[in-house]
Amino acid sequence: MKNFAENENFKLVKLINGEDIICTINSKPSPENVLDVLNPLKMQVIPKMTQDGIEESLNLSHWVHPYTETRSFQVPMSSVLLVATISPGLSRYYEYTLQKIDREDQLALEELDDIDNEEIFDDLLESMNLNNKSVH
Numbered sequence: 001m002k003n004f005a006e007n008e009n010f011k012l013v014k015l016i017n018g019e020d021i022i023c024t025i026n027s028k029p030s031p032e033n034v035l036d037v038l039n040p041l042k043m044q045v046i047p048k049m050t051q052d053g054i055e056e057s058l059n060l061s062h063w064v065h066p067y068t069e070t071r072s073f074q075v076p077m078s079s080v081l082l083v084a085t086i087s088p089g090l091s092r093y094y095e096y097t098l099q100k101i102d103r104e105d106q107l108a109l110e111e112l113d114d115i116d117n118e119e120i121f122d123d124l125l126e127s128m129n130l131n132n133k134s135v136h
Contacts, residue, residue: 010091014081021063022094035075060097
């Protein structure tokens with residue numbers, strides 16, 4: 001995988017609805033008034049209690065997952081408040097999170113491949129508790 005930390009296309013996109021996403025801006029031309037973003041991750045600052053008091057930690061997660069597996073989106077510029085280059089440290093965290101998500105997605109796909117469809121169908125029929133021998 002490419003070293004993302006050196007990629008100046010990594011951007012923080014602040015949307016007018018209050019969401020902050022980190023993404024790669026597609027360098028290919030896109031339609032006018034549209035921001036073409038790749039691999040967007042939603043930023044969430046989560047407070048947690050420690051012995052020293054409340055500390056905040058940054059969580060990166062899929063932006064619109066699990067609703068879609070799409071990794072490229074066209075965001076209307078009318079929905080964008082600002083676009084800024086992220087710091088090298090945040091770039092490394094973004095890269096690490098993308099790699100971790102890719103590994104988890106690959107493991108999930110491998111698990112799905114191991115499941116026998118006939119077994120699932122039998123389990124579904126069994127769970128329906130049919131008193132009647134005919135299925136309509």
